[in-house]
Amino acid sequence: MDPALLLNASYEPLSIVTWKKAITLLLLGKAEMLVAQSRKIRSATETFDLPSVLRLQRRVKVPHRRVHFSRSNVYRRDNYRCQYCGERFSASLLTFDHVLPRSRGGDTTWSNIVTSCQPCNRTKCSRTPAEAGMPLLNTPTEPRWWPFSAGAGNVDEHPDDWKPYLWI
Numbered sequence: 001m002d003p004a005l006l007l008n009a010s011y012e013p014l015s016i017v018t019w020k021k022a023i024t025l026l027l028l029g030k031a032e033m034l035v036a037q038s039r040k041i042r043s044a045t046e047t048f049d050l051p052s053v054l055r056l057q058r059r060v061k062v063p064h065r066r067v068h069f070s071r072s073n074v075y076r077r078d079n080y081r082c083q084y085c086g087e088r089f090s091a092s093l094l095t096f097d098h099v100l101p102r103s104r105g106g107d108t109t110w111s112n113i114v115t116s117c118q119p120c121n122r123t124k125c126s127r128t129p130a131e132a133g134m135p136l137l138n139t140p141t142e143p144r145w146w147p148f149s150a151g152a153g154n155v156d157e158h159p160d161d162w163k164p165y166l167w168i
């Protein structure tokens with residue numbers, strides 16, 4: 001059975017929950033259904049619409065969450081795409097490039113690290129993108145916790161029903 005997207009009362013996405021948890025929240029009156037799946041579920045006596053998107057009745061406070069800085073999360077942020085040539089690669093063929101080279105004071109942070117394929121990394125070497133004539137596809141920034149935690153760059157894998165709610 002497909003999971004459901006749970007929104008805060010403010011419509012901000014909170015998490016992805018199992019269909020059982022979603023039904024429980026509805027039955028307890030803690031959430032309202034915004035979008036139903038086409039499938040239904042039957043108990044001995046009743047038929048329920050399975051929720052696809054539901055919203056909490058009362059707003060919960062969400063602590064500010066940050067995405068852990070790591071090589072694999074940089075690749076995920078960049079959708080496994082070399083930020084110089086634009087090609088996609090598997091993680092084993094990618095490297096981690098300092099936009100402003102380390103030898104010139106560039107730091108290892110979200111805003112100075114991009115995903116690069118090995119050939120582009122070698123070509124760029126210890127130059128800036130401008131010096132190398134290799135403009136970046138995107139300006140690197142720290143990803144927001146949401147929607148990163150729900151599968152950054154893979155929004156296409158989520159049900160169409162969710163899309164209006166994912167990019168708030």
Ligand SMILES: [Zn+2]
Pocket residue numbers: 082083084085086087116117118119120121
């Ligand atoms: Zn490349």
